[in-house]
Amino acid sequence: MFEKYVRLLKESQIKITPQRLEILKYLDEHRTHPTVEKIYSELKENNPALSKTTVYNSVDILLNHGLIQSITISGSELRYDFKRGMHHHFLCKKCGEIIDINVECPKLGSMLECGHEVVEVHGYFKGICKKCINKKKEKN
Amino acid sequence: MFEKYVRLLKESQIKITPQRLEILKYLDEHRTHPTVEKIYSELKENNPALSKTTVYNSVDILLNHGLIQSITISGSELRYDFKRGMHHHFLCKKCGEIIDINVECPKLGSMLECGHEVVEVHGYFKGICKKCINKKKEKN
DNA sequence: AATAATTTAGTAATTATTACAAATGTGGTT
């Protein structure tokens, strides 16, 4: 059940705790870019003793070891994402959903030419998602 | 002195107030992507009666009318930017500076192909800026 | 100048996040 996450934590030399395993698993299985609040309220159902501080601490350490990434697209709160291959994000201003976008920007390399050392790249797109566009069309 | 900003506000049908003019001018003349706190404390020097709420209200209305844009790269607070041509941003994790980046992504058009209606595009890069790299080199 | 509608200033409330300290759990050692 948790072998994958035990392995990931071990590889990163992070101490293994049930809370960290649950949080990492949750993020791996829910690619919805949840907030701390969302992770907390979902996991609290099976573990009523869970503390929100633990969720903050855990995402911090997972983040620092590169197992997850944080997303600032919404501007009001951080969101978290299990780390897979590089991808970008679309925020729907109507329904608030954050959707993965798979567009590779070939200009990425040219970033190095400007002299800064680039460690992270985030492509954020905002607008109205496919689903919301279709809902609007149905009304008319 | 303020003709340019009076014109911009009039064109957008926003009521002209000294506070809005000052804020818009400040953002036009300081391309540092300041926070509300920064704008507030800077403008307060010449107008001690200025309220922080007014800065929040003003950037909101300027934002809604497209005269400025907001930047979520830092994740902890919003930053504001006078709207010129499209450009992207680099955040230095060392010194915290947010620097303009002029790279056009030719893949932008392909966004529409995924079915979402794209209104905004933000390219955020994070790492160590040129200046901080050189500082480190000097030490060695 | 009078008026109606909007904006400002100041304060209170809310929300996301961080700080802290006592209780508990982890990984390694005997």
Next chain:
DNA sequence: AACCACATTTGTAATAATTACTAAATTATT
């Protein structure tokens, strides 16, 4: 398996960014 040094979890308190609210002041118009 019991022991131990150290790290983590909880629960609460503190901070920081933003929003809500209202009386007073200002704007654009007549």
